[in-house]
Amino acid sequence: MNSSSFNAYKIRYRSAIRRVLADSEKGRLDEAGFAAYSHRSPIINWLFWRRLHIAMNYIEKSAPYETILDFGCGSGVMLPFLAEQSQRVAAFDVDLYPLERVKQHIPLAANVQAADANQTPISSLPSRSFDLINALDVLEHVQDLPQTLSQLMNLLKPNGQLVVSGPTENFLYKIGRKIAGPEYSGAYHERGIAEIKNELKRIARVEHIATLYQPVPLFEVFVAFNRPAGL
Numbered sequence: 001m002n003s004s005s006f007n008a009y010k011i012r013y014r015s016a017i018r019r020v021l022a023d024s025e026k027g028r029l030d031e032a033g034f035a036a037y038s039h040r041s042p043i044i045n046w047l048f049w050r051r052l053h054i055a056m057n058y059i060e061k062s063a064p065y066e067t068i069l070d071f072g073c074g075s076g077v078m079l080p081f082l083a084e085q086s087q088r089v090a091a092f093d094v095d096l097y098p099l100e101r102v103k104q105h106i107p108l109a110a111n112v113q114a115a116d117a118n119q120t121p122i123s124s125l126p127s128r129s130f131d132l133i134n135a136l137d138v139l140e141h142v143q144d145l146p147q148t149l150s151q152l153m154n155l156l157k158p159n160g161q162l163v164v165s166g167p168t169e170n171f172l173y174k175i176g177r178k179i180a181g182p183e184y185s186g187a188y189h190e191r192g193i194a195e196i197k198n199e200l201k202r203i204a205r206v207e208h209i210a211t212l213y214q215p216v217p218l219f220e221v222f223v224a225f226n227r228p229a230g231l
Helices: 003-022 042-061 079-085 097-103 145-155 171-180 193-201
Strands: 065-071 086-093 112-116 130-136 156-167 205-212 219-225
Touching: 003 042, 003 079, 003 097, 042 079, 042 130, 042 156, 042 205, 042 219, 065 079, 079 086, 079 112, 086 097, 086 130, 130 145, 145 156, 145 193, 156 193, 193 205, 193 219
Parallel strands: 065 086, 065 130, 086 112, 130 156
Antiparallel strands: 156 219, 205 219
């Protein structure tokens, strides 16, 4: 996605998020990234959206897809883009309230179906059914990481891709969260991106996409490839 198209995408979604926040209980939507994607600080706002742009550019390279899973879809910030890249998109989250609120301003495309992961766990989905799984800034929250990663990789077709981003949780990241405001001060992350990456290396081939930014990185984006059957 070129810069002009991405900026238009960002402006549209950021506007919807701000309208939802203006009419919502304070703190209710923080964990879904509303505060981050609508932050008044240009630097903080740019950093959070930059991760999405990097992931979009990577995903776009292998498009079109037949099926994509947006795991931990949150506000649905990636869904309009993913709907253009794939015939079918499944959006899963344990809390669909943020998505329901945003849908009032940006309706879901016809080829997107949302599901409550509490009622339809990913373990109940058919194995080898997705070309790509999008898991941005969500795996640091899950409690049983090995089981979740195993289930996600099982859902991928041979050579399917799991695109991941997450925070480093290093000292600069933690300082940045405090500076950013009370919406970021909670200790609700179970782990940092390094632990996620190392766990995935046990079961998949992992390739680096981007680090934001050296010399003290705050976030990393990478992809894990499902091994073909028999390997």
